[in-house]
Amino acid sequence: MNVLEQEFDLVVIGGGTAGPMAAVKAKERNPKLRVLLVDKANVKRSGAISMGMDGLNNAVIPGHATPEQYVKEITVANDGIVDQEALMAYATRSAAMIDELDRWGVKFEKDETGDYAVRKVHHLGTYVLPMPEGHHMKRVLYRQLKRARVDITNRLVVTRVLTGPDGSVAAVMGFDCRTAELVLIRTRAAVLCTGAAGRIGLPASGYLMGTYENPTNCGDGHSMAFHAGADLSNLECFQINPLIKDYNGPACAYVTGPLGGYTANGKGERFIESDYWSGQMMLEFYNELQSGNGPVFLKVNHLAEETIAQIETILHSNERPSRGRFHERRGTDYRHSMIEMHISEIGFCSGHSASGIRINARGETSVRGLYAAGDCASVPHNYMLGAFVYGKLCGEHAAEYCEGKDFVPHAPEAAQAEAQRILGPLGRSEGLTPQQVEYKTRRLVNDYLQPPKITRKYEIALQRFEEIREDLQQLAAPGPHELMRAMEAHAILDCAEMAARASLFRTESRWGLYHHCVDHPQRDDENWFCHTALRRGADGSMQLRKLAVEPYVVAVDESEKAAYHRLRVARVAETV
Amino acid sequence: MTIALSPTQVPVRVNEEKCIADKGCTVCVDVCPLDVLAIDLVKGSAFMKYDECWYCLPCEQDCPTQAIEVDIPYLLR
Numbered sequence: 001m002n003v004l005e006q007e008f009d010l011v012v013i014g015g016g017t018a019g020p021m022a023a024v025k026a027k028e029r030n031p032k033l034r035v036l037l038v039d040k041a042n043v044k045r046s047g048a049i050s051m052g053m054d055g056l057n058n059a060v061i062p063g064h065a066t067p068e069q070y071v072k073e074i075t076v077a078n079d080g081i082v083d084q085e086a087l088m089a090y091a092t093r094s095a096a097m098i099d100e101l102d103r104w105g106v107k108f109e110k111d112e113t114g115d116y117a118v119r120k121v122h123h124l125g126t127y128v129l130p131m132p133e134g135h136h137m138k139r140v141l142y143r144q145l146k147r148a149r150v151d152i153t154n155r156l157v158v159t160r161v162l163t164g165p166d167g168s169v170a171a172v173m174g175f176d177c178r179t180a181e182l183v184l185i186r187t188r189a190a191v192l193c194t195g196a197a198g199r200i201g202l203p204a205s206g207y208l209m210g211t212y213e214n215p216t217n218c219g220d221g222h223s224m225a226f227h228a229g230a231d232l233s234n235l236e237c238f239q240i241n242p243l244i245k246d247y248n249g250p251a252c253a254y255v256t257g258p259l260g261g262y263t264a265n266g267k268g269e270r271f272i273e274s275d276y277w278s279g280q281m282m283l284e285f286y287n288e289l290q291s292g293n294g295p296v297f298l299k300v301n302h303l304a305e306e307t308i309a310q311i312e313t314i315l316h317s318n319e320r321p322s323r324g325r326f327h328e329r330r331g332t333d334y335r336h337s338m339i340e341m342h343i344s345e346i347g348f349c350s351g352h353s354a355s356g357i358r359i360n361a362r363g364e365t366s367v368r369g370l371y372a373a374g375d376c377a378s379v380p381h382n383y384m385l386g387a388f389v390y391g392k393l394c395g396e397h398a399a400e401y402c403e404g405k406d407f408v409p410h411a412p413e414a415a416q417a418e419a420q421r422i423l424g425p426l427g428r429s430e431g432l433t434p435q436q437v438e439y440k441t442r443r444l445v446n447d448y449l450q451p452p453k454i455t456r457k458y459e460i461a462l463q464r465f466e467e468i469r470e471d472l473q474q475l476a477a478p479g480p481h482e483l484m485r486a487m488e489a490h491a492i493l494d495c496a497e498m499a500a501r502a503s504l505f506r507t508e509s510r511w512g513l514y515h516h517c518v519d520h521p522q523r524d525d526e527n528w529f530c531h532t533a534l535r536r537g538a539d540g541s542m543q544l545r546k547l548a549v550e551p552y553v554v555a556v557d558e559s560e561k562a563a564y565h566r567l568r569v570a571r572v573a574e575t576v
Numbered sequence: 577m578t579i580a581l582s583p584t585q586v587p588v589r590v591n592e593e594k595c596i597a598d599k600g601c602t603v604c605v606d607v608c609p610l611d612v613l614a615i616d617l618v619k620g621s622a623f624m625k626y627d628e629c630w631y632c633l634p635c636e637q638d639c640p641t642q643a644i645e646v647d648i649p650y651l652l653r
Contacts, residue, residue, distance in 0.1 A: 041609040
């Protein structure tokens with residue numbers, strides 16, 4: 001068996017948002033460190049912000065918001081289940097990160113005095129900072145990677161993190177998706193920056209890659225963390241997005257809200273007070289769709305021509321720029337028609353929600369030498385700026401860790417088993433195609449796991465996933481590209497099973513639609529005011545347990561706790 | 577043999593006149609996050625090899641000769 005063996009001090013897996021920042025900050029902390037950034041795409045255009053981003057959703061800038069206020073807002077928006085210390089670590093570094101990005105050449109909207117033009121979208125505070133020219137974000141990051149002399153390997157699919165006898169990170173393993181060459185990289189530490197698990201459910205269009213998240217973000221980091229023995233947290237707190245119907249872009253309330261746009265029902269009436277994406281907001285959205293008042297629309301056609309033109313310019317040049325041609329083909333003009341919206345399939349994404357690889361305020365997972373940042377890690381509502389801040393925290397702390405840490409040997413049999421798992425599909429000329437296995441897994445996720453969650457349906461899902469797990473042994477890939485899809489099908493199935501098991505464990509309802517259990521309809525603070533953690537048991541199975549919510553560093557008044565439960569506009573008081 | 581091919585209309589269209597892949601250009605292939613583009617060595621131009629498009633547009637925007645047009649996949653239109 002031919003394996004390319006390499007050695008680096010630190011390997012950062014995923015070159016989208018958090019990854020480049022982690023790599024740059026590790027090099028800044030210790031320029032002698034050999035830092036490798038790997039991506040299964042090309043770092044120049046990889047990840048969620050491949051085409052840039054239209055704004056910061058959680059800017060904590062003095063004069064507009066305080067870290068305490070932000071920590072309180074996210075605590076309330078996430079029904080109290082947060083590690084406030086981790087939120088605070090973000091909040092206190094938010095403004096400095098914006099200033100650094102500003103110096104790097106990222107263009108934020110500023111007022112006539114040169115101050116950041118922060119807007120209000122959240123229920124309580126003011127945190128949204130537009131970036132009308134945010135399409136250049138990846139170029140800015142790439143320049144910093146070159147300046148810091150970070151080594152980069154593109155088109156490398158990392159599939160496993162191998163650990164040593166002491167349980168700490170020893171190596172990472174994967175393959176080149178152009179040549180199928182196996183790669184084993186010995187390393188002192190690794191940072192997972194693999195983004196959301198955005199390819200678990202199936203978009204209603206049936207188009208496999210029509211996901212909100214970049215489809216490369218299929219949950220391979222979540223799967224790797226699980227197999228390395230790390231804790232994953234609150235996976236039952238799904239991410240569900242309010243998107244344009246059939247199109248995978250947000251509608252997008254964060255851009256249009258401050259300019260006067262809002263989410264409306266079929267009658268053109270506003271039914272939620274705050275369009276900020278919380279589980280409760282999504283439940284109100286879902287209820288409106290079910291109530292007969294739907295469909296739900298984004299309404300901007302009441303705005304002035306120059307405002308609509310401004311919205312179009314931002315939305316059609318950033319983040320998901322093909323949105324303009326989607327509307328054009330259907331003859332949708334923001335001036336005349338409302339824009340039909342719908343709720344998306346499920347995923348894991350701490351960027352908007354709260355589930356992911358469990359990390360603390362230093363970006364450390366429960367496996368020594370393994371760090372995680374961005375959408376794949378567990379800090380809630382972290383968005384792009386949180387990915388940058390935690391990328392920085394991970395890079396700096398991992399660099400420090402590497403200084404006092406020797407390489408440890410990995411178990412040869414673990415590397416051998418992984419090599420066989422990867423090469424399996426290449427050796428079969430007959431069998432199931434990766435596309436078939438992926439489609440079936442994701443279709444079952446939609447059929448059985450999409451909230452409202454029903455215990456019996458979840459049990460059936462687990463049975464069906466078990467059958468698909470056997471089917472994985474029949475995957476056939478004629479070449480390296482199909483092999484990448486085959487290994488992604490493994491990760492997608494792992495995530496689907498984790499989503500099901502975590503949901504069954506928490507026998508209450510919480511986070512609005514994200515964990516809306518029909519058999520346990522009430523929130524149960526007495527038994528479930530806690531995190532859930534999932535990890536690999538000695539027998540390889542998924543084990544769940546409760547973890548206490550860490551002591552708050554910012555007190556939240558009783559009266560404030562319910563703020564996000566009062567989202568529905570009072571005059572339409574009916575609920576379903 | 578039990579594996580069949582199912583033809584599908586792909587969303588990325590390459591203008592073969594404008595494409596300079598025959599001169600060694602691989603920009604679109606390099607930037608595609610899903611790695612679905614390839615070079616046809618006989619024709620000397622790029623083409624979409626796998627129908628796994630995120631219609632994200634780096635291929636179109638980064639093409640030095642504006643040879644690429646990305647449409648919305650038919651299932652979503």
